[in-house]
Amino acid sequence: MSLRHAVLGLLANGPASGYDLMKAFELSLSNVWSATQSQLYGELGKMDAAGLVVVASEGPRGRKEYAITEEGRAELRHWLLEVEPTWVRRSDMLLRVFFLNQVSPEEGEGYLTAQQQHAQEQHETLLDLEKRIPWDDTPLSVYGRIAMMWGIRLSQTQAEWAEWAKEQLRAARSGSD
């Protein structure tokens, strides 16, 4: 139930409307947690009912600005420090690798090449972005950079792994000739 906590985390930095939060999900959180507009408004309603947020003010066009409550802050803190992150255990990229013996070695290698290229592109894009952002010593900046570096290291690891995997394939092929 992390959508709830993502919303709490965003509201901890100041009140926002459902629309504002949507933008935040698209812009800053998109690589970490995604949410649809539909889901967001539904969750905000439930969080209001649960006392984690309140409608702080209403603006033009039916805009409702939500603010986090003390209860919400407590829940966020609890989730941050006392709930174990769930280790990701689903990857359809990796699932395919398991079944790659169903296609020819050339096709298998092609699959790995595609994954390598995708990772390389991702790596370059993120690296470029990282260089462009003027990071400073504020907590928001420091943690934002830490999160971004995860993506940079992850994509690099994937590209290196795919390269290594292709070598393994070639070695196995020449070994059984």
Add this chain to the structure above:
Amino acid sequence: MSLRHAVLGLLANGPASGYDLMKAFELSLSNVWSATQSQLYGELGKMDAAGLVVVASEGPRGRKEYAITEEGRAELRHWLLEVEPTWVRRSDMLLRVFFLNQVSPEEGEGYLTAQQQHAQEQHETLLDLEKRIPWDDTPLSVYGRIAMMWGIRLSQTQAEWAEWAKEQLRAARSGSD
């Protein structure tokens, strides 16, 4: 809809019952794709109706052995080579990093240490397992090893990243003293 493809991939190596598949998910696929017993039986029914699998034989205790059909093989092949893997875009481990500015620097560092330790343990467990398995040149073995090496590299990357992140935190703290 990858549960379906995981099932097709498993059945491509030979017929199996729902119970057999459940074991396969728990044992070999658990780090890549998880499925509950409930979901599995439901999906097998739908796949049967869709013509991707057939009940090849019935055994004791109501056991139904499913076999992949030609249609199923075609769908598996299509998924393997023509459907783009969906890049994982959800990590509650990383989501917490984004909001770590809500707790004290010491608590933030503690969170990263916990993630580092988890990754190190995972890394050692997998490395140990990798060493123990007698790998050979058969496709199943080669691809199995490639998949396992992904986990090994990923956990190593996470441990290194967490260490680096802690250094960044300390640097930012001393920098703003």
Add this chain to the structure above:
DNA sequence: GTAAACATGTAACAAGTTACATGATTGT
């Protein structure tokens, strides 16, 4: 005036989890 952006909501469906429910066979 009109297009873009702001702003919220509902309905239908797909996927995934937990719990309940039942019973047969095998090994000791």
Add this chain to the structure above:
DNA sequence: ACAATCATGTAACTTGTTACATGTTTAC
């Protein structure tokens, strides 16, 4: 005899996605 394992299924619920539906305000 009885415990472990084999074996399948359903119900209720949560989470997430896609599509539909509506209306306001701002900037040009």
